[in-house]
Every structure is written in structure tokens, then in C-alpha cells.
Amino acid sequence: MHQLKTFVIGGVHPPEKKLAEKQPIVRLDPPKTVSILLSQHLGAPAVPVVAKGDKVLAGQIIARGESFISANIHSSVSGTVAKVDGVPDTSGYRKQAIIINVEGDEWAEGVDRDEAFVRDCQMSPEEIVSRVKDCGVVGLGGATFPSHVKLKVPKGKKAEYLIINGVECEPCLTADHRLMLEKGNEIMAGISIQMKALGVGRAIIGIENNKPDAINNLSEIAREYEGIEVQPLKVKYPQGAEKQLIKAVVGREVPSGKLPIEVGCVVHNVGTAFAVYEAVQKNKPLVERVVTVSGDSVRKPSNFMVRIGTPVSELIEAAGGLPEDTSKVVNGGPMMGKALNDISVPVTKGTSGILAFPGSESRRPAEQNCIRCARCLTVCPMGLEPYLLSALAEKQRFEDCEMERIMDCMECGSCLYICPSGKPLLDYIRVGKNRVGIMIRERSH
Amino acid sequence: MNELFNEITLFSVVSLGAIGGVAAIILFMVAQKFRVIEDPRIDIVEGLLPGANCGGCGLAGCRALAEAIVKDESLEGFNCPPGGSDVMQQIAEAMGWEAGEQTPMVAVLRCNGTREFAPPKVQYDSAMTCTFAHSLFSGEGGCPFGCLGCGDCVRACDFDAMYMDPESGLPVILDEKCVACGACVKACPRDIIEMRKKGKKNRRIFVSCINREKGGVARKNCKVACIGCGRCVKECRFEAITMENNLAYIDYNKCTLCRKCAPVCPTNAIHELNFPVRKKKPADTDKQEKNV
Secondary structure, eight states: OOOOBOOSSOOBOOOOOOTTTTSOEEEOOOOSEEEEESOOSSSSOOEEOOOTTOEEOBTOEEEEOOSSSOOOEEOSSOEEEEEEEEEEOTTSSEEEEEEEEEOSOOBOTTOOOOOOOOOOOOOOHHHHHHHHHHTTOBOTTTTOOBHHHHHSOOTTOOOOEEEEEOOOOSSSOOHHHHHHHHSHHHHHHHHHHHHHHHTOSEEEEEEETTOHHHHHHHHHHHTTSSSEEEEEEOOOBTTTSHHHHHHHHHOOOOOTTOOGGGGTEEEEEHHHHHHHHHHHHHOOOSOEEEEEEEOTTOSSOEEEEEETTOBHHHHHHHTTOOOTTEEEEEESOTTTOEEOSOTTOBOOTTOOEEEEEEHHHHOOOOOOOOOOOOHHHHHOTTOOOHHHHHHHHHTTOHHHHHHTTGGGOOOOOHHHHHOTTOOOHHHHHHHHHHHHHHHHHHHHO | OHHHHHHHHHHHHHHHHHHHHHHHHHHHHHHHHTOOOOOHHHHHHHHHSOOOOOOTTSSSSHHHHHHHHHHHTSOTTOOOTTTHHHHHHHHHHHHTOOOOOOOOEEEEEOOOOOTTTSOOSSOOOSOSOHHHHHHHOSOTTSOSSSOOOSOHHHHHOSSSOEEEOTTTOSEEEOTTTOOOOOHHHHHOTTOOEEEEEOOGGGOEEEEOOOOOSOHHHHHHHOTTOOOOOOHHHHHOSSSOEEEETTEEEEOTTTOOOOOOHHHHOTTOOEEEESOOOOSSOOSOOTHHHHOO
16 A cells, blocks of 8 residues: 655645445436536637527537637537527526527437447547547536646646546545546546547556545556556545645645646546546547535435536436525535525536535634634645735735735635634635736736 | 032033034025925815815825816816815815816616515625625626625715615615715626716606616516616607616716606616605606615
8 A cells, every 4th residue: 555645735624524425326317408508618618509499419519619728518418409598607697508408319420329448549649639629528627627728738848747636625525436436447548548648658546545445446447557556645625626636646846826737747637537538439528427416414415427507406306305404505515616596507517516505504603803823824725824815805905915925825715614713714815816817917918 | 519510501501502503404404405396286275175085086185186286277177076066166266267067976876676676595695795796696686787785885985975774785875975986886896886967956867777688587586677678768758768788778968857767667677866756646656765
């Protein structure tokens, strides 16, 4: 067994509550209608290529990502396009989406729906990148950064390591865990495809040791692959963050404001590795993903393989319905996720979990004055001073915020979690980040 | 003993006097050399300004406005919203210039999404600042254009002219205290507050909604939203009302305050303030009560 590694600065350990870790992934049938948002990735929204009344097949491209950082979007079902209109997304604001009425379940030509495992890939690196781009694969860890951009190493840089993120440090979420148990072979094949595209010789899968079965399963399979190894990690939040994972696995520190490629690393999620496998070996675009539905009073905490665009309410229904005592439904993990306004919003490529919390757990404590205990400083994984950033942002001193490196904050929420005074530290830091971001953009113009 | 004391006293007085004299000469010379020549009129003008440093004129406080006025030697293009015409008149008199007439303005809240009309669907429990709430979600009532009720505008007001109504969840603007400095307009992340002409006898008519969604969608979240039906546009004989993106807007420069548009609005989105009660009561009665 390897020695357990972890990152050095800060971090917290919230209760893990992996309620659905023993539940196998269940494939849900397509719903009656799906709303597929045009902006499911970082970067510019995709441009629709279908119109009202068009017949579409599952896996058919319906919107094209035309700018450099953008991704294609495919229909996740077969049916008729009802309209292209604004639908409320997770924030409650209306975003453009393609709404499709489902008819049957027919798939576009060329998509191999056979479950049989295909290990060897004959494609050249360029072909792999263009296939990943065509299939609209984005980072499934939550940030939804288009994967094809990450698979191309910028000129003058060299990738040494491919780091695969199987950490799943957020409490409650088990989607990646189940995927590692059930689709281990496919993930491994996906990793070797990504290694080929990047031209790297070593891949390290980082997994926290609260998932011993996943570590064993992948270590077993990794023996058959050259250059892939599994690195068990000590349980600590936010280990799944890119910079923290690199620090934990290879001990390198990404400089402030730089990308991981600066230290020779590329990080992909296990879910992304699986999506890359499906795209390259099966020519299957990213039209479905694993979503955990969990929470203390959810009757059947489960992991579902759902089509993109399925309303969240259908998932909750499949997990035994919304518990009566629910006061907050969160999209994503409990630490970084956002509360939903409305449970009819669609699942997007970035939805990793839907969690229902009763009032006792979701209510924030009353805000009190800062007692200068400095706990937020000790837990901040970026070595920032959250109490100071928050106060500066609250007083609208945004120049000072920038000096104090507010843009390094990745909004992990450790400070908010630990604060004994219940101060909304992260909320104000987000305000500050937003304003400082605008300031920086204005300056560069 | 006494002699000694006298000697010390004499020595101290003489030496300190000498030091003082030398210092005075140095200070006098330095003051002559580094003297800042400032127009004395700046102080006069600043004395006439209200001294609130609200920034409503667009400059950094009253001193900056006074300097700008004196530098330009005219009042053209300058405006002190809190002082209004009176102050400008006084400055003009003091300087011996002509003063132009100023239109008194006042802030109006273009949202009537109270708890009653736009019932909250969710409860917001994060930081009480509109800027953050706006970036986080569409609002407790669900309207992505409506007031968030966290009170950024109230905090921005230096004149105590606004307060938060705990019952409705909306800010209330006190006409008599509002000086139209525009601080609340800048503070609102959703541009709900607008500066409008105060109007004759404080009478104003405006569309109290800025929702640009389609009628049905807007109506779903709020009972008093402008649904863009266009009936007010047809009713208005002075072409003061324009319809853009499913939203009516009344141009206060063209509006003659005839009040014809308000009764035809099917959702009571058009507000009339400070008018006498209508003689013949139309079907929709509660117009006067709704005034915010």
C-alpha cells in the first residue's frame, strides 16, 4: 500500500455522509420533455442548429460551440423540437434552451450503443482531440471546462503527468465513486486515450481513502496498463480542487493565476475519462451523466444515469419523492453547490448531485461579529485571509481586495463552514471577486 | 535664591524669544515662497452649497463642484440636486451671473413586487446585499428583474430619504427628503430606481415594473407586472408611452399627467402619485392605496 498523501495548507473535514455509496447506478428512462440549455459549459454559449418542429435523434448535434472555449451540445433524446426559448436555470434566470418533446428512443447513426468493452484505440492524438470536441465532452467534475481545450498542450509547454481526479471530496456525492466501481475498465481505457492525446507517459489517479473499494478496483485494473497508477489520499476537503490535487499527488505548487500546465500537469475527472472513452471508442456524445440524489431524509438515496435535460424533479421522484421536511434542495455538493429556486430546472453536463436537506441542516446560524479567532485563515487552502477579504468586499474596497489576492480564492467554502460566528464570508468574497474581475477586464481593454 | 531665579528667567525669556523670532522669519519666508493662490470665490461658493458631499453633481463632493464652477466662470452644465434651483440662484447672485432654471427630480421605485403581489417562493439567507443576491439568483419572488429587498439603496442614501418597509419587503422613498443625488440609482444592481421629474404638485405617473419578459412569464411571478399588452400606448394621446421588449415606459418629458393610461392597465402596473381621488371610481379601485 502506498503512503497516504494530501495537500499541505488548510482544509477541513466535514461529515462524509456518503449515503448512496452502496447504490448501483440506475439508468433512468428519458422523460416526456427535456430542456437542453445552450450554455452548459464554461465559455461562450453554443449556437443552435435546429429549429422548432425539427425531428432529432438521440446523439444528434443540436447546437454548435463556435468559439475557442465552447462545446457542442447534442440531443439526449429522440423527438421533436418544441421550441428554442428561455427556461429558468439553477439560478432562476432564464437562459436559452432547446426544448424537445420525446418520442421513442432512437439513436443517431454511428453511435455504438453496445456495452462491450473496447480497449485499444487506433486514433492519432489529433483525431482524438477532434473527436472529443465533436462529442461535446466537458469536465464533469463541476467546472464544465471544455475537455478538448485541456487535451491540447499549448506550444512551448510540456505535460509530464496526467492527474485523474477520483477524489470526490464533497460530502454526500457518490457519482464518481460508483463510476469507478462499475466502469473501471472504461475509465482506464479513457485515461490511456487521454495520455495518448497529451503525449504523457504517466497518469496518476488520486482517490481519497474513504473509498477503499474503488482504490482496490482501479489498482487491480491499472496493473494491465503501463504508466497508470493509483494514489490513495488522506480524506480532506477540498482535495478535489485542481491545485490542491496537484500538490497532494505530485507535490508541485501551481503559481498564483497560472494553469496546471505551468507545472507540467493536466487534471481530468474520472467522469470525464469515462466520457472520453465513450466519445472515442463508441462515438457516443456526452448526452448522459451520473447524478447522485441524496440527503438525510431522501427515502432512497441513489445514483442515476440520466439524460442531460431531464428535470431535477424527475430525479427526486425516482429517489422516492421530495421528503416533507425538505427546506433546501442543492444542486451540486453541500460545500460548493447552490440552492435551487425551483426543482423543475433541467440537469446539465455539470450537475453532479441533487441533495435535499431538512431545515435543521440547511439553516444558517445567525450572523455575529467576527471574534478574530483566525480559524478561516487556518482552513483556507489557498493561504488567503478570508475574514479580511470579506470585510474589504463588504466595505467596497475592491482595490485592496485585489492586493490581498482575492482572485486566488476558488470559493471552496471552507471558511464559511468553519466560522464560529456564522459570518457569510464567502458571499462577500464572491461579490469582491466579481467586482475585481470586472476591474481587471476593464483595465486590459 | 531670588537672584538665581531672575537670572534663569531672563535667560529663558531672551533665548526663547530669539528662537521664536528666527523661526517666525523662516516661517514667513517659507509661507511667501510656497503660497498657494486660491480664488476666494471658491470658498464663497462652497459655503452656499449644502455640504453633504453626496456626489450627486457627478463630482467628488461640494468643494470639487465649487472649484469647477469658479473655474468655468458659469453655471452652465452644473447641477446640485440636493440644493436645487434655490442654491444655484444664490450662487448666481453671489457671483453676479445668470442662473438657469432646474427641473426638480426625485427617485422612484419601478417595482411593486411586494410580498403580497409576488409571494416569496424561496427564502434567501445569505449575505444581505443586493449585489450578491443578484449574482446568486433571481429573487425570492422569482422575478429576475424585481427588487431583491436587501436594501443596498437604503444604505447608499445619505439623506435618510429611504427606508425598508418590513411588510412589503420593498424600499420606500420619502419625496420630501429625496434630493435626487442618484446614489440609490447607482447602488441598485437591477436598475430599478429611476430619477424622474418631480412634476407639478409632486404628481407623477410611471410604470412600476421593469420586467422585460413576455406577459405570461412575468405574470407568473408577479400579479402587478407589466405584461406588455400595449393598451396604455393606445390610450396615450401624447405619444409619451413607448413599448419595448414587452415593457411600457412613460417619458416624463412628454407626459401631461392626464391619467388616462392608469385605469386601462389590466395589472395595475401604472402608478399615479399624489393625485386627488378619482370622482367616478373605475372598476379597479385600489390605485390610490398602492402608491408607494
